[in-house]
Amino acid sequence: MINGENLVPTSIPWGMVGGGRQSQIGYIHRSAALRDGVFKLVAGAFDIDAQRGRDFGTAIGVDADRCYAEYKTMFATEAQRPDGIRAVSIATPNGTHFAISKAALEARLHVVCEKPLCFTTAEAEELRALAASKNKIVGVTYGYAGHQMIKQAREMIAAGELGDIRIVQMQFAHGFHNEAVEAANPATQWRVDPKMAGPSYVLGDIGTHPLYLSEVMLPALKIRRLMCSRQSFVKSRAPLEDNAFTIMEYDTGAVGYVWSCAVNAGSMHGQKIRVIGSKASIEWWDERPNQITYEVQGKPLQVLERGMGYLHPTALADDRIGGGHPEGLFEAWSNLYVRYAQAMLASDRGDAAALAAIHYPGIEAGIEGVRWVENCVRSADAGATWVDYT
Structure with a gap:
């Protein structure tokens, strides 16, 4: 990766739904997808306001006639072009994800979607079946999984x-x-509106991020049952929560805890994952993403650094510059977009072995995030009771 060689044979023609001028997340999608030349942005339905979307699209270099008023027209029109899009990223409010993802798959497009993928496990499984029938991949943007030290933790x-x-x-x-x-912030209003955000706020919006990191680090660990308590400290957000505690029991006898919170006053992100074993523990903090602390009982604490030769080869594969230089969230997302592109091309050529070897947050990650939120809400709404994980 450090030498900047092309990682795919050709750039994939790519479009966006959402991600316009008022989007909080659109720019990182574009930066990540375009950085290594694996995608080429050629079309978009960037905004619910057609003129505003066209103005924005042309300002970032998209031809005016490929800046569409809405996604259905984009999918239909691009399908008629010999140079039409082959993939689309969806950066719109939660309540639209299912319909847009379904329409994109039906148009035989690969999909990269913001999380949550949809509101219900049944919807997510419908998308899985549709993606399989069309031989298309679905990527879900759990962007923190692109940090190299997550791979190091998995290998350790x-x-x-x-x-x-x-x-x-x-x-x-x-x-x-x-x-x-x-x-006072329209970009935040929909996140606390059940019609647009779904059955939860912080559980789905941020709690699923460290949950997915745990799935990457511990792929064999399966939740057996959980208990969740959620609160709306800002009362106007009810019934959606701005704080939640979830306790999980795994099938191995291990236990897990997730604190999902938007009201931890004074905290920046506060996203951490600590894995504790019988011999040692490791911890990763997204505000210091280039390090993992490794603590062996009875020995001094060690801090493992990104880019160093003592790391596992898979943790070094995504390095973009030598050790000691800080890499950040944009690099992590770029790593994921490279994997999305490689998976799309492997799928298109029917290379099942290559596809299986590419690790990225895909449809199964999307389903699991939705399933976890559903179970958390079910437990919390029943009075913070233990529920079997279904």
């Missing part, structure tokens, strides 16, 4: 360096919504 755990896994402690607990900021 698989090698038994921590011993038997006992506890997985997770949190994503920021403080930026400690007051009703949505009253």
